[in-house]
Amino acid sequence: MTGDELRALFLEFFEGKGHKIIPGSSLIPQDDPTLLLTSAGMVQIKPYFLGELEPPSRRLASCQKCFRTTDIERVGDTSHLTFFEMLGNFSVGDYFKKETIAWAWEFITQHLGMPEDRLWASIFLDDDDAFNYWLDTGMPADKILRFGEEDNFWGPAGDSGPCGPDSEIFYDLGEEVGCGKPSCAPNCGCDRFVEIGTLVFMQFNQDKNGNRTPLPKPSIDTGMGIERNAAVVQGKTSVYETDLFVPLLDCVSRLSGKKYGTDNEIDSAMRVVTEHSRGITFLIGDGVMPSNEGRGYVLRRLLRRAALFGRRLGLDRPFLKEIAEITIRQMEHVYPELKQRQDFILNIIEMEETRFGETLNSGLELIENIMATPSIKSTKIIPGEDVFRLYDTYGFPVELTSEIGASRGFTVDLEGFDREMDKQRQRAKAVQKFGSAGMVKNGVNNIVDIMTTPFVGYSGTKQRTEILSMLVNGDSVRSIAQGQEAGIILAETPFYGEMGGR
Ligand code: GLY
Numbered sequence: 001m002t003g004d005e006l007r008a009l010f011l012e013f014f015e016g017k018g019h020k021i022i023p024g025s026s027l028i029p030q031d032d033p034t035l036l037l038t039s040a041g042m043v044q045i046k047p048y049f050l051g052e053l054e055p056p057s058r059r060l061a062s063c064q065k066c067f068r069t070t071d072i073e074r075v076g077d078t079s080h081l082t083f084f085e086m087l088g089n090f091s092v093g094d095y096f097k098k099e100t101i102a103w104a105w106e107f108i109t110q111h112l113g114m115p116e117d118r119l120w121a122s123i124f125l126d127d128d129d130a131f132n133y134w135l136d137t138g139m140p141a142d143k144i145l146r147f148g149e150e151d152n153f154w155g156p157a158g159d160s161g162p163c164g165p166d167s168e169i170f171y172d173l174g175e176e177v178g179c180g181k182p183s184c185a186p187n188c189g190c191d192r193f194v195e196i197g198t199l200v201f202m203q204f205n206q207d208k209n210g211n212r213t214p215l216p217k218p219s220i221d222t223g224m225g226i227e228r229n230a231a232v233v234q235g236k237t238s239v240y241e242t243d244l245f246v247p248l249l250d251c252v253s254r255l256s257g258k259k260y261g262t263d264n265e266i267d268s269a270m271r272v273v274t275e276h277s278r279g280i281t282f283l284i285g286d287g288v289m290p291s292n293e294g295r296g297y298v299l300r301r302l303l304r305r306a307a308l309f310g311r312r313l314g315l316d317r318p319f320l321k322e323i324a325e326i327t328i329r330q331m332e333h334v335y336p337e338l339k340q341r342q343d344f345i346l347n348i349i350e351m352e353e354t355r356f357g358e359t360l361n362s363g364l365e366l367i368e369n370i371m372a373t374p375s376i377k378s379t380k381i382i383p384g385e386d387v388f389r390l391y392d393t394y395g396f397p398v399e400l401t402s403e404i405g406a407s408r409g410f411t412v413d414l415e416g417f418d419r420e421m422d423k424q425r426q427r428a429k430a431v432q433k434f435g436s437a438g439m440v441k442n443g444v445n446n447i448v449d450i451m452t453t454p455f456v457g458y459s460g461t462k463q464r465t466e467i468l469s470m471l472v473n474g475d476s477v478r479s480i481a482q483g484q485e486a487g488i489i490l491a492e493t494p495f496y497g498e499m500g501g502r
Pocket of ligand 1: 224
C-alpha cells in the first residue's frame with residue numbers, strides 16, 4: 001500500500017462513518033497567536049471545540065500538513081520528523097470514546113491489515129472507560145498499559161487551548177528491532193514499539209496558567225502520522241524506506257554519490273538532508289520566509305542544518321533546490337500550492353543556501369579553532385561571545401553551534417550568548433533612536449543628536465552642504481584619517497533612503 005493509497009483510504013473510511021472531509025490548512029495558523037506553526041490536525045478545529053464557531057459538520061476528517069519544532073535535533077534517526085502529514089478524525093460534541101476506539105481498531109486491522117497481535121494501547125491512568133472499550137475490540141488486558149499526564153494527556157497545542165486525556169496505539173516491530181530488555185514495552189524509548197496513532201478525548205480548555213475548564217462538550221481529536229503508518233504497512237522499520245521518502249533519499253544519494261545503508265553516520269546525514277529539504281519546501285510553499293525570528297528562524301535553522309549535514313556528505317555546492325524539486329513533483333497532486341509556487345520556493349532556497357554557503361566554511365573553521373583553544377578545550381564550554389560571533393557573522397543558528405559542539409563533547413554558554421544578543425538589541429535600539437540619518441555600519445555607540453536629514457533629491461542629484469557629524473565604528477569623532485572607513489551625517493542629502501518608512 002502506497003502513502004497515497006493510505007491517505008485516500010483513511011479519508012474514505014471516515015467519510016463512510018458520516019464524516020465531512022475538510023481540506024487541511026496552511027502551516028501558518030490563521031488567527032492563532034498561540035502557535036508558531038500548525039502542529040496537528042486539530043489546529044483548525046480548535047474554534048469548534050471551544051464553541052467559538054459552528055462546525056460545517058459535527059464529524060470531520062482531514063489530512064493535515066504539520067510541522068513540529070520540538071524534534072529538530074532528533075531528526076536523523078529513523079522515525080522523527082519535523083514536517084509530516086497527519087490523518088485525523090474529529091467529533092465536535094458528537095461521538096466520544098467508544099466509537100473512536102472501535103473505528104481506529106477497525107481501520108488499522110481491517111483496512112490497513114495490521115496483525116492484531118502486534119498492536120498495543122496505552123491509556124490515561126484512571127480511564128477505565130477507555131480500558132473497557134479496548135477490551136471490547138479484543139485487545140488483551142495486559143496489552144493495555146496505563147500512564148500519567150506525561151504520556152497520556154494531549155495538548156494544548158501552544159500555550160493554551162483544548163486538551164484532554166488520550167489513548168495511544170503502538171505497533172510492535174519485533175524483538176529484533178528493540179533494546180532486548182525483558183521490560184521492553186510501549187514508551188520504553190527504543191525503536192521497537194512505534195506509536196502509530198493518538199486518540200485524544202478532548203474535555204478541557206487550558207489557560208496560560210494551566211487552569212482547566214470543561215469544553216462546551218466532550219469531543220474527539222485523533223492523529224495518525226502517514227509516514228509511520230506507511231512504514232508499518234510497507235513492512236519497513238524506518239519512514240525513510242517508504243515510498244514517501246525513497247525518491248528523495250535517492251536524489252540525495254545521486255547528488256552525493258553516497259549509498260544509503262552502508263554507514264551509520266552517512267545514513268543519518270542523508271536522513272537529515274532528506275527530511276529538512278522536504279520541510280523547507282513545504283514551509284516556503286505556505287509563505288514562510290527565512291528570517292532571524294519566529295517561524296522564519298525555524299526555516300532558516302532547518303535549511304542551514306541541511307546544508308551543514310550536506311557538507312558531511314561532500315555536498316559543498318548548493319544542492320537543496322534539487323531535492324525540493326523532487327518533493328514538489330512527488331507531492332503536488334495532494335498539495336497543488338507547491339506547484340503553483342514552485343519558482344518562488346526554489347529561488348528562496350537557492351538564495352538562502354548560497355548566502356549561508358558563503359560563510360559556512362569560514363564558520364566551520366572558526367568553530368574548530370575555538371574548540372582547539374587550550375582554555376576552551378579544557379573547560380569544554382564554548383564562550384557566549386564566540387557563539388554570538390558565529391551567529392552574527394557566519395549565520396550559525398545557536399542550536400547548530402550547540403549541536404556541532406555536543407558532537408565533540410562541548411557545551412555552549414547560552415547565558416553569555418543571550419547577553420551578547422541583548423547588547424546587540426541595545427545597539428539596534430540606539431540606531432533607531434538616531435533616526436533616518438543613521439547611516440552606520442556597526443551600530444551607534446554614542447547617540448548623536450541629529451534630526452532627520454532633509455531630502456533634496458527631487459530637485460537635483462547634486463548638493464553642496466555641510467557635514468554635521470562623522471562616525472567611526474559607531475562613535476562620533478572629530479576627525480577621520482585617510483583610508484579610514486567612516487559614516488558622515490549631512491545637513492541635507494540628495495541620496496534617497498531606500499528602506500525604512502521615513
Ligand atoms: N492531536 C492529536 C495528535 O497530535 O496526535
